[in-house]
Amino acid sequence: MTGAQYVRPTTRAQLILSESIIGIALIGAGYWGPNLLRNFQQNGDFDVRYLCDLDEARAKKVLGGYSTIPVSVSVDAVLSDPAVRAVAVATPPDTHLPVVAAALKAGKHVLVEKPLAANLQDGRELVRLAESSGLILMVDHTFCYTPVVRRLRSLVRDGELGDFRYVDSVRVSLGLVRPDVDVLWDLAPHDIAIVDSVCPGYARPVAVAAHGADPLGLGRACMAYLSLRLSNGGMAHAHVSWLSPTKIRTVTVGGAKRTAIWNDLDPQQRLAVHDQGIEIQDAQQPRPLYRTGDTVYHALPEKEALRSVTEEFARAIRSGLPALTDGRSGLRVLATLEAARQSMEADGAFVPLEFDKQMQAVTP
Numbered sequence: 001m002t003g004a005q006y007v008r009p010t011t012r013a014q015l016i017l018s019e020s021i022i023g024i025a026l027i028g029a030g031y032w033g034p035n036l037l038r039n040f041q042q043n044g045d046f047d048v049r050y051l052c053d054l055d056e057a058r059a060k061k062v063l064g065g066y067s068t069i070p071v072s073v074s075v076d077a078v079l080s081d082p083a084v085r086a087v088a089v090a091t092p093p094d095t096h097l098p099v100v101a102a103a104l105k106a107g108k109h110v111l112v113e114k115p116l117a118a119n120l121q122d123g124r125e126l127v128r129l130a131e132s133s134g135l136i137l138m139v140d141h142t143f144c145y146t147p148v149v150r151r152l153r154s155l156v157r158d159g160e161l162g163d164f165r166y167v168d169s170v171r172v173s174l175g176l177v178r179p180d181v182d183v184l185w186d187l188a189p190h191d192i193a194i195v196d197s198v199c200p201g202y203a204r205p206v207a208v209a210a211h212g213a214d215p216l217g218l219g220r221a222c223m224a225y226l227s228l229r230l231s232n233g234g235m236a237h238a239h240v241s242w243l244s245p246t247k248i249r250t251v252t253v254g255g256a257k258r259t260a261i262w263n264d265l266d267p268q269q270r271l272a273v274h275d276q277g278i279e280i281q282d283a284q285q286p287r288p289l290y291r292t293g294d295t296v297y298h299a300l301p302e303k304e305a306l307r308s309v310t311e312e313f314a315r316a317i318r319s320g321l322p323a324l325t326d327g328r329s330g331l332r333v334l335a336t337l338e339a340a341r342q343s344m345e346a347d348g349a350f351v352p353l354e355f356d357k358q359m360q361a362v363t364p
Contacts, residue, residue: 021047022317023083023216027075027099028090029053029062032113036088036140037062039306045084045314050078075099079106086136086317092180097122100137104129109136111313115337116330123334127327127358136316138323139330140270141193145308146213147300148262148271152253153198155273164203167195167236168252172223172244182220183240184210185339191238191251192333193325195228198253203232207350210340215243226340229350271298331359 023274024046026037030074033053040046052072053059059071072078079087079102086109089099091192096117103110104126117123130137143149155161205228212221223241230236249264260273275293280286284325316323332355339351 007292021045022085022314023049023081024086024088025050025052025078025081025084026088027052027078027103028089028113029055029059029148030090030221032140033090034062035306036090036111036310039304039310040088042307043314045311045318046310048086049081052078075081075102079103079108084108086110086313087131088140093118094180098123099338100126101129104133104135104137107133107135109138109251109313109317110329111138111140111309112170114142114193114330114333115139115185116327116334120331120334120338121329123331124358127331134320136313136314136320136323137327137330138313139193139325139327139333140309141189141197141325141329141333142305142308142309144193144197144325145305146313147303147305148264149194149197151271151298151300152194152251152260152262155258155260156198156200156253156255158265160258160273161253161260162257163255164230164232165234165254165256166230166252167198167254169194169236169238170248170250171246172239172241174245175242177216177218177222177242182212182224183222183242184212184224184344185337186228187240188224188226188238188337189333191226191240192336193329194251194334195236195238196329197324199230199236203230203234204351204355205229205236205336206231207352208336208339208343209348210343210352211348212344221344224340224344228336229349269297270300272296273298296304328359335359 013035022045024040028035040048043315048069050070050072051059051063052075054073056071056073063069087103089112091099093115100110100112159187171187185353207229209227212224214221216222223243228236251262253260258273258275262271273296277291279289279291312323339353343349343351
């Protein structure tokens with residue numbers, strides 16, 4: 001053989017580099033960490049280099065007795081390894097600022113569990129760090145990657161529902177009462193992120209009102225209602241609760257032509273699009289005309305949303321382009337949550353939302 005001869009890499013780090021596999025470390029082995037671990041292990045774009053947790057025994061239990069993935073109790077040690085190009089952070093929100101900031105300063109791309117940070121100011125700092133370093137910062141708003149939300153986004157963006165009018169979401173159950181946050185900060189990030197993903201550019205939130213109740217006397221809301229005024233005169237609404245004896249997961253997206261209803265607890269007919277509605281033909285003498293048409297049930301692929309999250313993270317790292325749920329989208333969710341908190345303190349008054357340049361979308 002003439003010319004340069006291929007030499008097989010002799011170390012695992014060289015092998016990873018030669019095959020363009022992304023070395024990743026998972027920080028946090030609690031509730032969500034094992035789900036991330038499983039999906040990153042099943043994604044051929046990644047090589048899991050570490051599972052990091054202060055509780056070494058818990059991390060080892062998550063890995064099981066046959067895993068060769070090393071356990072570390074030191075974030076600094078993990079971030080100092082050049083074979084680690086990215087990290088996934090699944091730790092409590094009040095730790096996101098120091099952990100994610102350290103990862104970004106170490107030159108690592110970051111996927112962080114929702115919400116982006118414990119408050120808007122911390123979130124702004126993380127987005128600034130990521131963008132000034134040219135690194136990917138992605139928030140794991142998992143529901144935005146479900147096949148049904150992706151289809152809803154397409155239905156809205158392709159105009160199949162007509163001019164956008166409203167979103168109505170219900171997310172209630174006899175759920176786990178969180179000791180650290182109220183029900184809005186626990187559950188509403190899902191619905192706010194879905195609204196942010198689905199709403200077209202001409203129908204963006206401009207003000208938020210929230211009402212909450214604490215019938216258990218815990219000192220934080222256990223059930224709440226969130227209303228968003230949209231820039232086109234439309235509305236988005238979410239009802240969240242830890243106190244419902246029945247579990248309900250529905251999202252209704254209404255347009256001028258059709259209405260789509262997602263029932264997450266009905267796997268056979270998860271997404272229905274109804275060609276029914278009300279039309280006003282004469283604006284001078286308005287009289288409602290009721291239109292009744294067909295209902296179409298959409299067949300959706302069965303794919304775990306977290307698998308799509310890891311695929312999107314890999315795509316963003318390789319292309320250098322922002323993820324669908326990038327840091328800026330995370331800031332918009334945080335801004336909405338903080339405005340909702342202000343509204344509850346003001347007896348449900350609408351609080352204006354102002355998204356500055358740092359929050360503006362850079363993805364389609």
